[in-house]
Amino acid sequence: MTGNEAVRTAERVARESYGRLVAFLAARTRDVAGAEDALSEAFAAALRMWPDDGVPDNPDAWLLTVARRRQTDALRRRQTRSAGEEHLQLMAEELDDAAGSAGEIPDRRLALMFACAHPAIERGMRAPLILQTILGLTAIDIAAAFLIPPATMGQRLVRAKTRIRDAGIPFAVPEKEELPERLDAVLDAIYAAYTKGWTETGDAAPELADEAIWLGRLLVSLMPSEPEAKGMLALMLYAEARRPARRDAMGAYVPLDRQDTALWDGEMLGLAEQLLRQASAGGPSGRYQLEAAIQSAHTARRLSGADTWPAILALYGHLERLTHSPVVTLNRAVALAETSGAEAALALLDTLAPDKRMEDYQPYWAARGHLLARLGRKDEAHAALTLAIGLATDNAVRHYLQEQVTKLTDG
Amino acid sequence: MRYMMLIHHDEPAMAAADQKQLWQDYAAFNEALNKATGASGGERLEPASSATTVRTSGEKTEVLDGPYADTKEQFAGYFFIDVPTLEEAVAWAKRCPSSRFGSIEIRPLHVPKGDWK
Numbered sequence: 001m002t003g004n005e006a007v008r009t010a011e012r013v014a015r016e017s018y019g020r021l022v023a024f025l026a027a028r029t030r031d032v033a034g035a036e037d038a039l040s041e042a043f044a045a046a047l048r049m050w051p052d053d054g055v056p057d058n059p060d061a062w063l064l065t066v067a068r069r070r071q072t073d074a075l076r077r078r079q080t081r082s083a084g085e086e087h088l089q090l091m092a093e094e095l096d097d098a099a100g101s102a103g104e105i106p107d108r109r110l111a112l113m114f115a116c117a118h119p120a121i122e123r124g125m126r127a128p129l130i131l132q133t134i135l136g137l138t139a140i141d142i143a144a145a146f147l148i149p150p151a152t153m154g155q156r157l158v159r160a161k162t163r164i165r166d167a168g169i170p171f172a173v174p175e176k177e178e179l180p181e182r183l184d185a186v187l188d189a190i191y192a193a194y195t196k197g198w199t200e201t202g203d204a205a206p207e208l209a210d211e212a213i214w215l216g217r218l219l220v221s222l223m224p225s226e227p228e229a230k231g232m233l234a235l236m237l238y239a240e241a242r243r244p245a246r247r248d249a250m251g252a253y254v255p256l257d258r259q260d261t262a263l264w265d266g267e268m269l270g271l272a273e274q275l276l277r278q279a280s281a282g283g284p285s286g287r288y289q290l291e292a293a294i295q296s297a298h299t300a301r302r303l304s305g306a307d308t309w310p311a312i313l314a315l316y317g318h319l320e321r322l323t324h325s326p327v328v329t330l331n332r333a334v335a336l337a338e339t340s341g342a343e344a345a346l347a348l349l350d351t352l353a354p355d356k357r358m359e360d361y362q363p364y365w366a367a368r369g370h371l372l373a374r375l376g377r378k379d380e381a382h383a384a385l386t387l388a389i390g391l392a393t394d395n396a397v398r399h400y401l402q403e404q405v406t407k408l409t410d411g
Numbered sequence: 412m413r414y415m416m417l418i419h420h421d422e423p424a425m426a427a428a429d430q431k432q433l434w435q436d437y438a439a440f441n442e443a444l445n446k447a448t449g450a451s452g453g454e455r456l457e458p459a460s461s462a463t464t465v466r467t468s469g470e471k472t473e474v475l476d477g478p479y480a481d482t483k484e485q486f487a488g489y490f491f492i493d494v495p496t497l498e499e500a501v502a503w504a505k506r507c508p509s510s511r512f513g514s515i516e517i518r519p520l521h522v523p524k525g526d527w528k
Contacts, residue, residue: 124496124498146498147498147501148497148498148501152497356448359446359447359448360443360446360447383442386438386439386442387439387442387443387446389436389439390439390440390441390442390443390444390506391443391506392506393502393505393506395511398436402432402435
């Protein structure tokens with residue numbers, strides 16, 4: 001194991017333990033911020049010490065002991081009784097209870113995830129909240145990945161935790177009737193964290209993708225019979241396996257059809273295939289299973305040369321009926337261009353044109369530009385590609401599109 | 412929410428860039444901005460060396476050559492956007508080619524509370 005790996009392993013164990021303990025305390029006290037406070041110093045000490053000293057035999061007990069000691073110190077320092085003391089005392093008792101059975105602390109992380117992704121929590125804050133409470137990421141790290149000023153992210157996290165306490169949000173896995181919808185919110189939050197890590201190219205991005213995949217694995221282990229959880233993990237793994245091939249040595253964008261498949265992570269793809277097979281074995285397909293199946297078909301097309309475009313087109317059709325999302329229609333149009341030609345694809349894209357959301361949706365203009373170019377409608381292609389360049393937030397994509405424009409003018 | 416996007420340039424860094432590429436990027440950005448609902452095109456300023464700064468204090472008026480603050484990045488232009496969230500404002504700042512040669516300051520426009528009638 002290299003030094004970096006040892007650090008990473010120690011960090012993983014610390015985050016596992018921390019998340020379990022926060023979830024355990026929060027589920028009992030309904031006080032997420034309080035649970036984090038009680039453990040924060042011990043967690044910081046673990047992140048500092050474990051990489052050098054090694055991971056203790058019982059990480060939970062280690063964290064609890066240190067947290068308990070800090071609280072006793074804090075209590076001793078207080079001269080007068082305060083409202084905070086009562087809270088700390090309660091926390092200490094909870095920790096004692098838990099310490100008695102350390103190693104077998106009930107894992108309430110699933111309940112905490114459902115609380116964080118509750119409909120009463122602002123949609124955009126669900127992923128940051130899960131990243132902080134389950135993984136112990138700091139507001140600063142999360143802010144960097146979500147491109148929000150750290151102070152703003154900190155305030156929003158505090159507000160969301162207050163809401164969990166004050167709005168009576170339950171710490172429980174929802175009942176059967178409610179489960180599909182509530183599970184979607186959890187899956188969407190984790191996948192949102194992944195796509196942040198996928199589309200943003202800042203330093204914090206690949207790490208966030210890693211954390212999201214880890215959350216996906218955790219969710220699958222906590223809900224082993226839930227096909228959509230497996231579908232989502234598979235979807236993330238398909239994308240992640242191709243990450244090394246997305247940029248060439250110069251950092252330029254490489255589209256899927258020109259990626260060097262030797263750079264793909266075969267092991268990760270194998271795992272994704274396996275998860276997808278397990279997920280689809282049990283019947284009706286959900287959104288994430290369908291999207292993973294589409295990625296599986298793309299992978300097969302590149303690896304075996306088989307024409308899987310008709311399958312991709314059909315899968316997008318299912319997905320479209322399920323989600324009614326214009327983004328899915330856009331993707332179906334791109335697939336349609338491969339089976340029925342650019343003319344048919346453009347006709348489908350035209351049905352999206354009245355949708356206001358397409359106005360500044362970069363992939364729409366890029367797809368439109370490519371299709372128009374294929375049809376030799378140069379002026380229109382030029383206009384659409386220019387808009388796509390203006391709307392791009394990623395330099396590599398911008399440069400790729402500029403090359404397409406140059407080809408258009410030269411060719 | 413309406414935001415004013417204040418562009419600050421590191422002028423030497425900007426001058427060192429590939430100018431043809433830069434103005435192509437800017438042309439594309441302006442196209443996108445023109446098409447966006449609620450956005451309004453901005454203005455570009457002459458370099459900071461052309462600035463004059465006036466300050467009055469009591470009876471005294473001071474007129475100075477140059478910009479208000481002598482920093483590495485100089486105020487260079489602005490544009491307006493109208494988007495629901497700060498995250499979308501950040502996306503527009505990333506799209507602006509100037510973000511690569513300085514910084515974009517995002518400022519929400521003040522909305523008077525209107526409690527006088």
